Amino acid sequence: MPLAPFKSYFDEVGKAYRDSDSQRCFIALDNGAYVASCRHYDNSWKITNCKTGEVEASVHFHNHIVNCIYATESKVFTASSDGLTAMWQLPLNFPRPTWSFAN
DSSP states (O other), rough: OGGGGGHHHHHHHHHHHHOOOGGGGGEEEOOOOOOOOOOOTTTTEEEETTTOOOOEEEEEOOOOOOEEEEEOOOOOEEEEESSSEEESSSSOOOOOEEEEEEE
């Protein structure tokens, strides 16, 4: 699959990662039913059910703290100080992201 359709999403993640004022620690998913969050001590990013407060997914892929998270209706993008940006298809495709790129 060519990268071109996803370039703008990776550009958005990269911009948020570089600009400390716009770094995103969490983002709403599924019209606010869930929250995807990052900057967890275990280098994961998590999906939490807003109604129950339960963590429904804890994703371990990056080797350092996930600094930034961005989402569309069908994808989640994560960036970490390990130099990787990853794209995850929703619903989640475990155990690896759809795409992963090193800076």
